[in-house]
Amino acid sequence: MTIWTASLLALFVWWFSTGIILMAVKHADRLGAGAGLRTTLLGLPMLVLGMGGFWISLPDLSTTGACIAFLSALSIWGWIELAFLTGVITGPNTYPLPPHTPEWERFIRAWGTLAYHEMLLVATLIALFLIGWDAPNIFGIWTFAVLFFARISAKLNLFFGVPKINIEFLPRALSHLTTYFRIKPMNWLFPISVSALTLATGCWLERIHAATTEGQIIGFTLLTAITALALLEHWVMVLPIPDEKLWRWMLPASKKSTTKTTPLEHQGGHHGL
Secondary structure (H helix, E strand, O other): OOHHHHHHHHHHHHHHHHHHHHHHHHHHHHHOOOHHHHHHHHOHHHHHHHHHHHHHHOOOOOHHHHHHHHHHHHHHHHHHHHHHHOOOOOOOOOOOOOOOOOHHHHHHHHHHHHHHHHHHHHHHHHHHHHHHOOOOOOHHHHHHHHHHHHHHHHHHHHHHOEOOEEOOOOOHHHHHHHHHOOEOOOOOHHHHHHHHHHHHHHHHHHHHHHOOOHHHHHHHHHHHHHHHHHHHHHHHOOOOOOOOHHHHOOOOOOOOOOOOEEOOOOOOOOOOO
């Protein structure tokens, strides 16, 4: 496997897995009550395969081992995101934000909408570190860590405010989250977020150059690609890029057309995967 093949693999898996999860969530959303839980339970093999793949990849320093570790981390992450988007694992607060809520209370209420999901992500990350930190192959751990910290950064940026918020694929079970989003030209965290992700991408590139085995080269290439994609997802929050078109064609056409993207100029009335 070459560096370019690994990069294309990461890009394809990111795009395809996101589309499949969105398709499953959209289908459950249309079926109504109870469908979200059934969809999450049907997705459990993805979690089991991810955990099994992560375990067997730990002693494997080959190219195959790096790929298995990467895909396994994505499988674990994907199931947790599926459980969140279907409304099965979210948080105790399922209510919209009341008008004129003080900022400190807004943060507490926003945390309540995601609390169980965030605690599951933290627990999973800790478990992966405890299980595999001393193992030869830790690319699965790093993959999950990149996804975790990039997601935390994205959620905080959505909380503080960004110019462009895309809610096209937000299911009914999470519709209350839109009241916690904020439209702003910029926030203080965004430059820090993109700088950190840019630095991380550069660090992975340096590790590719310093790698001594093919397995390390492919592993760090996959990490570079997924971190660069996380960086792109951050820039999409502030640039007029129609990213929703990447997955819209995979989903059934909606019967009723509504405006899903909230640009800066439409602030009347009031992102995070």
